[in-house]
Amino acid sequence: MKIKLDSIVTAMLVICAVITTGVVIRRELLVPRTASDSTEQKPIFIKDWRADLAHGVRIGSSDASVQLIEFADFECPFCGSFHRTLKAVRERYPKDLALTYVHFPIPGHRFAIPAARAAECASVQGRFEAMYDQLYEGQESFGLKPWSDYAAAAGVPDLAQFAVCIGKSDPIPLVEEGKQLGAQIDVHGTPTVVISGWKLGRPPSEQELDAMVKAVLAGKEPVAGAGKS
Numbered sequence: 001m002k003i004k005l006d007s008i009v010t011a012m013l014v015i016c017a018v019i020t021t022g023v024v025i026r027r028e029l030l031v032p033r034t035a036s037d038s039t040e041q042k043p044i045f046i047k048d049w050r051a052d053l054a055h056g057v058r059i060g061s062s063d064a065s066v067q068l069i070e071f072a073d074f075e076c077p078f079c080g081s082f083h084r085t086l087k088a089v090r091e092r093y094p095k096d097l098a099l100t101y102v103h104f105p106i107p108g109h110r111f112a113i114p115a116a117r118a119a120e121c122a123s124v125q126g127r128f129e130a131m132y133d134q135l136y137e138g139q140e141s142f143g144l145k146p147w148s149d150y151a152a153a154a155g156v157p158d159l160a161q162f163a164v165c166i167g168k169s170d171p172i173p174l175v176e177e178g179k180q181l182g183a184q185i186d187v188h189g190t191p192t193v194v195i196s197g198w199k200l201g202r203p204p205s206e207q208e209l210d211a212m213v214k215a216v217l218a219g220k221e222p223v224a225g226a227g228k229s
Contacts (some may be wrong), residue, residue: 046194056178059128066195067100067195076191082193092210102133
C-alpha cells in the first residue's frame, strides 16, 4: 500500500512539474519580441535621433560624445541583464557615455507601468538614476514589497510625497511618449538600443558596447560596415 501511495505521489509531482514548465514557456512565448529572439535585424540609422532624446530621462551629460537611447521595461528580464552590461561600460566612460531611458512597457507585464510610475515619482525628487538601479536590481521582488521600499533605498527624500505620487492612476506622460516614439521608429521589444543614431538589431554584449563606444570616440560609426541611408 505504501509503495502504491509513493508511486501516486511521484506521478503527481511529475505532472505538476510538466504543467509548470508549460505555463512558463507559454508566458515567455506570449511576450512580444525581446532580446531572446534568434532573428537579428540589421542596424538602422535614425535620422532625427537627437530629437528622440527629449522623450526619455537622461542619465549622464547632454555633452557626452556617445549618446545611447534605450527603450526598456522595468519588468523585462533582458532589460535587467542589459542594465548590468550598460552600468559596467558607463563606469569606464563616465563622461563620454550618456543614457536616455525611454519607457516602453511590454503588454502582459503586470508591474511594468507601476514600476515606470515609481521611477517617474522618484524623478520628481531628483532620484531617477538611483531608482532605476533599485528597480532593476530588485526585479524579483516586484509585487512582494511596496514601491516605497524601493524609494527609500533610492534615497528619495520625501516619502510622503512619493506615496501621493505613486497612488495616482492617470497616464504617465513619458510612458505615453515612449510608446508613441517606439511605434514611430519600429520598436517591437525590449531592450531596444539606439547608439549615436544607430538602432541595433539586438542589445550588445559588454564587449560589443565597449567597442562601439571606442569607435564613436575615435570619430567612427559604432556599427562597422554600415552605411547611412
